[in-house]
Structure formats: C-alpha cells, structure tokens
Amino acid sequence: MCDGRTPTPEELPPCYEGTDWSGCTLQEFMDCPYNLANNRQVRMLADLSLVGCYNLSFIPEGKRAQLLLESAKKNLRGMAFFGLTEFQRKTQYLFERTFNLKFIRPFMQYNSTRAGGVEVDEDTIRRIEELNDLDMQLYDYAKDLFQQRYQYKRQLERREQRLKSREERLLHRAKEALPREDAEEPGRVPTEDYMSHIIEKW
DSSP, rough: TTTBBOOOTTTTTOOOSSSSSTTTHHHHHHTTTTTEEEEEOHHHHSGGGGGGGTOSSSSSSSHHHHHHHHHHHHHHHHOOOOTTOOOOHHHHHHHHHHHTTOSSSSSOOEEEEEEEHEEEOOOHHHHHHTTHHHHHHHHHHHHHHHHHHHHHHHHHHHHHHHHHHHHHHHHHHHHHHSSSHHHHOOOOOHHHHHHHHHHOOO
C-alpha cells in the first residue's frame, strides 16, 4: 500500500507465473527488474510517496534512489531504538538503557546462518550487491548510528557511576567528620545546620 492504494499491474508486473517463486532459479530471481526483494529495507523504511510510490516514471531513477535512501535514513534516526543482528549484546544493552527495562537473561550471539552455508560464486555476489546497493549504504549508515548511540549510552552510564561514587564519598567523609562523642551517643542526632556545614566543607 502506498498513498492509500496498491500498485497497478503496469507499475509492478509479476516476476513469475503462478502463486509464488517455486521453481525459480537464483538467476531468474535476480533478473526480474520489479523484484521487491531488492533494496527491501530502504523501501520499507522510506516514505514512498516522495517518489510517486511505484510509478517509476514519476521521477528519474537516480533521483528516486537518492530520495528513498535519505528518507530511510531520516526515519531510522527518528526511531527511539533499533538493533543489529550481529551485535546482540549491544542491542540488548541499548534496549534496556533506552526503555529502562531488564531482560531475564542475556542475548545470545549467533554468527552462523543458514545462508552462510550456501555456495555462491563471486560474480553472483557482486550482482546481488549491485541490486541491493541502497540497502548496503543504509546498513553502513545504520551500523555507524548504532555505534554512536551505544557509545553515548555508555558515557552516560559511566557519568552516573562517577556521580554516585562521588556522593557516596562525600557522605562517608561527612560521617567521619562527626565528633567521636556524638557518634558514640545514639540518642543524639546532629542538627540539619550542622550536617549542612559539614557537607559544604567537603
């Protein structure tokens, strides 16, 4: 759906005969110019109405690609949180710090996938990268933005820890500064003015 309607058959011709991709080779999959798998992440994040939805004659191809990519980046920046599959622990940390929630157990990092066991020649890999150039640019941008957010949250955490440690030291020094006879007499409680004087001194 885009601007309240689905694309027409002329705007988005089918890539196959039948109900699905069954029996389609990888080469046939890549050869279809209307394959929605290409640059899917950019298309899902971008505002398609900026480029006339699926009407490819609405705007030149180069301009269309740039507008979609910039729109996807903008919408990604506007998200309070997003994670990356290959950074599970950092993703968990960001989620917990962003929403002040704690998971019961730590995320597990799995670096092997089913796709990793598929043999694909270099020419095919390059072709796939060309077809998904916008997604690859978006991924590089997302990874950089993700690391910036992670580092920022870590800096905030360290600052909070330093402030907490400083407050604990001040409190400890204030208690040590109390006269011994006052400390030994549980019935006597230092006045507020006296405690303020001690804290200001330190």
